[in-house]
Amino acid sequence: MRTPLIAGNWKMNKSHLEAIHFVEQLAHELAEHDFTRAEVVLCPPFTALRSVQTTTEDRHGSFGVGAQNMHPAAEGAFTGEVSPGMLKALRVKYVILGHSERRELFGETDGFVGEKVRAAFGADLVPILCCGETDAEREAGETEQKVARQVRAALGGLKPDVARNAVVAYEPIWAIGTGKTATPDDAQATISYIRGVLGELFSEEVAASIRILYGGSMKSGNAAALIGQPDIDGGLVGGASLEAAEFAAIVKAAK
Numbered sequence: 001m002r003t004p005l006i007a008g009n010w011k012m013n014k015s016h017l018e019a020i021h022f023v024e025q026l027a028h029e030l031a032e033h034d035f036t037r038a039e040v041v042l043c044p045p046f047t048a049l050r051s052v053q054t055t056t057e058d059r060h061g062s063f064g065v066g067a068q069n070m071h072p073a074a075e076g077a078f079t080g081e082v083s084p085g086m087l088k089a090l091r092v093k094y095v096i097l098g099h100s101e102r103r104e105l106f107g108e109t110d111g112f113v114g115e116k117v118r119a120a121f122g123a124d125l126v127p128i129l130c131c132g133e134t135d136a137e138r139e140a141g142e143t144e145q146k147v148a149r150q151v152r153a154a155l156g157g158l159k160p161d162v163a164r165n166a167v168v169a170y171e172p173i174w175a176i177g178t179g180k181t182a183t184p185d186d187a188q189a190t191i192s193y194i195r196g197v198l199g200e201l202f203s204e205e206v207a208a209s210i211r212i213l214y215g216g217s218m219k220s221g222n223a224a225a226l227i228g229q230p231d232i233d234g235g236l237v238g239g240a241s242l243e244a245a246e247f248a249a250i251v252k253a254a255k
């Protein structure tokens with residue numbers, strides 16, 4: 001049984017004070033039983049991680065805290081970067097890795113993302129590995145090729161018992177922040193294909209235990225149809241995670 005996961009990717013939004021206010025509002029919107037539907041994870045900017053961690057830890061239910069990125073090295077001369085151990089010390093559990101904005105705007109390669117995935121597992125963090133195709137790649141019929149390459153590069157070579165804890169997020173780039181969403185059938189088809197790739201890399205049994213999320217303009221109005229698909233185990237939510245009532249409605253749409 002895969003527990004659904006709804007993760008809010010705040011991107012570069014909310015100061016630590018706004019983050020504290022958001023947690024208060026979200027806790028008000030969610031009842032204790034909502035946490036049995038899905039694991040609820042908040043991924044604020046680095047500057048709000050500490051505030052979100054301390055304001056969520058004594059709440060009913062179980063919020064998880066995730067970072068949006070990290071450097072693979074343990075420490076050193078990497079100005080502006082944050083290490084896996086630093087996140088772990090803040091009791092961060094998840095880390096989004098290989099988001100298309102990191103890949104497209106900051107030049108992160110498959111190889112670098114793979115290093116980060118290994119470093120995350122090495123520090124006992126759970127990577128949320130993102131993959132997805134551009135509009136042009138989709139038009140050219142290259143979706144499967146692209147996501148297979150990204151997933152193989154990031155997870156290939158991991159021990160199956162390590163890999164089974166990974167989370168994958170399929171985020172078609174043309175759907176991110178655009179209001180265009182993949183249809184539930186299309187998202188299911190690609191996510192089922194990704195599960196097949198995981199089966200080839202590890203085993204059917206390991207592939208069946210890895211949670212695969214959909215991301216790209218998920219909102220309260222389309223979440224139930226997407227998460228209702230057999231292979232879609234939740235969502236990585238950007239814009240719609242910034243408003244507490246809207247994000248809570250997505251959590252309530254989970255199985």
Ligand code: PGA
Pocket residue numbers: 009171175176177178215216217218236237238239240
């Ligand atoms: P969006 O972003 O929900 O705003 O499309 C999703 C993401 O980039 O993770």
